[in-house]
Amino acid sequence: MAYLSLAIWLPIAVGVLLLAIGRDEHANNVRWIALAGAVLSFVVTIPLITGFDASTAAMQFTETLPWIERFNVHYRLGVDGLSVWFVLLTAFITIIVVISAWEVIDTRVNQYMGAFLILSGLMVGVFSALDGLLFYVFFEATLIPMYIIIGIWGGPRRVYAAFKFFLYTLLGSLLMLVALIYLYYKSGGSFDILAWHKLPLPMSAQTLLFFAFFAAFAVKVPMWPVHTWLPDAHVEAPTGGSVVLAAIMLKLGAYGFLRFSLPIVPDASKEWAAFVIALSLIAVLYIGLVALVQNDMKKLVAYSSIAHMGFVTLGFFIFNELGIAGGIVQMISHGFVSGAMFLCIGVLYDRVHSREISSYGGVVNTMPKFAAFAVLFAMANCGLPGTSGFVGEWMVILGTVQANFWLAALAATTLIFGAAYTLWMVKRVYFGDVANEDVRTLSDINKREFFMMALLAAAVLWMGVYPKPVTDVMQTSVAELIKHVGISKLN
Template structure:
């Protein structure tokens, strides 16, 4: 019997978090070290998946399946393909960095904070591994509780309003998804096996009903316009680690849901709803970018930028072609790294200044040059400068958009211009101009903070210069997904990697 690697990934952080209960709460240094150790080991546990993964097949790998509730045909069923493996790596990395950025900023209820974070990691791993609908739903709902606590207990002054809004939005959407799961169970041969459900044909009317039931959960999570309003408040009030996890992983789960369920299980409805979804995507791109130009709060600006960037993600998804889908998945990883890095940096500067007002900053390039260098790289990646990871994902998405619906790609391209405007304007206001009162004599980045930002900087450049390192995982799985959407054999051949077009 092979080692249950996926179960270990799910339950190791959960057990590691619960083990913190055995440490006296006064020993905060020990608790922080244990939380970091657990998160770091979890990251190392993802390496065998990468080394043993077979990129030449679309079938699920590292499969685990055991009867759980036989009377209802519910199984403990896990497996990953070339799409989900990238999200496991991203999740493990984000949690390690979130522990580091919380090292000094979290001084109240320290054990509870790190327990919540590690429980959240286990639930997120479960979402990306589950191949049984009920198991997926349990992990999906389980994520809500730790994030609710992280924002509601360790957040800012308006944390209660923000966390209740976040909870209600996501809960309502999840309940509608549960209705869809039950309908699918009744019409899909009384099984919750996601792979079996994706291999069946359903009437178009039923598919449309199910599409909107799933849309309610996934669109809120993305978040798509107009159900995005919970995101800025949650980001603004969350502690730095909460914002990093929200931007880095949680909002990717909505797009992942579309990929894993809506496209392969409901192909006819997906094609029928392609134009409305593309329209919502381009609205989000332009709306989010324009709203960013009016922001005075640093975290709210980055939060609204996520609405715009995730619009690109859904644009690529519903272009329904190879380049669009691969660019969309890659951009989810890129956005998690870039926006996560920006929120890490904002958390570090907030610890020193205790303000998020952009107007209060100025001249940080001269007072904190190392910090300014990191932030410049993250800004350029958010803008999509060639040579950074942000460029590759957006380039593929626009290629896919032009192949599918040129009008959508043209409008989306305007979002790139607006994105460069608000991000470079933000950098100019914070790091240049005259040094404002309160910005002199700020403490330079310490070694822990540099080590927190450095992995993000390295990955931003590495993916930007060698994108095939990630794209190679996607080619076969995305090709198979398109076969399911368009009909077996109709999706066309898997396109060569992007690097074959580059000098």
């Protein structure tokens, strides 16, 4: 079975079908078709894990078909321990997004659902592409559905936010295209990414390629100082858009470092590791302080995402197994936790139509079930032991200690800042006396919202209590990547 092709094209096909249905009088049918498409798309990804051989670092479930034969471009797919979990995460989050929009989106429902399903397939394509040009096509194509989602269903400044998101990420990616074309000619006319891993490149070329890739992936992560598009995009995006943006799309940039920067230009990656680590620590420290003074809940969680993704890039560029594995675990955990936090904000916004922290207070008195979920996700965002948020951060800190104790000490401050801004928000929104009439009249979450929250809570707790299945899958691939880069610790 071509599981990867199914995981890519099944949601895209269902999305196109939904666009063809058209009118809003069919909205209920559209919702059920979208849910069926999302669930089926997730089901076809399950064999990728159940049939995955964790003892090898080789690509698995590979598919190769000729595409543009004149230029030796192939439709080449495969996954290894570095990428397979992101395919499942993408399909899982798509189900959550479809459920979250069930009663909230009542106009252009087919376009909304169709855009998310098409986006889901394109993001799976990014994580499974083994041809450079195919990767670039999927990587850039993801911009279009998200641009439409923000631009049509977003807030008052949605057009500004959509344009800023599109231009930032597009401009960064153009340099990556130049790098891909250079590698194509340097490899004798091949876009095979795995063949590029073996190219003997001089240091000068590696440095230029490193910064070309860095321009594309750093914007997507996003790293400081090219992060300014993210808070605007999150604030203006609808709830589903914020969930996918935080849970999956930020991971595309971090994944690019694993698949391109580290293995293709290992010497330049080592040479410029201190530069990337410095930017990562600025994200962890400075952005944490910025999050602390936010009054808008969405903006606070958006800045929180930048700080947590700084942890990911830090883990990757300390060049040891614990750091890289911790960075990947942090990416998966962040997918669950940040997605859940944006959903919680969406639940409140649907009822009160405000994202300002000052508009709430004492929510636990009127929405106890919802508040229990929200506090759990907030604790995971703080890195509380027993939740998924702790595992990745702890692994990265331990890996950083092996490289340099003082770097680890600085990185660990994110746990303090993370707890500060998250608990400060929780205290003002959920606890205390009921602050105003809007909160007094709130109704607790319904069965649909409870089911959605319960799925994410189960994922957060499962990964926090028993992360072994996740780490076992990636262990061999991470070890092979470290061996390929040829360094075990930062000198």
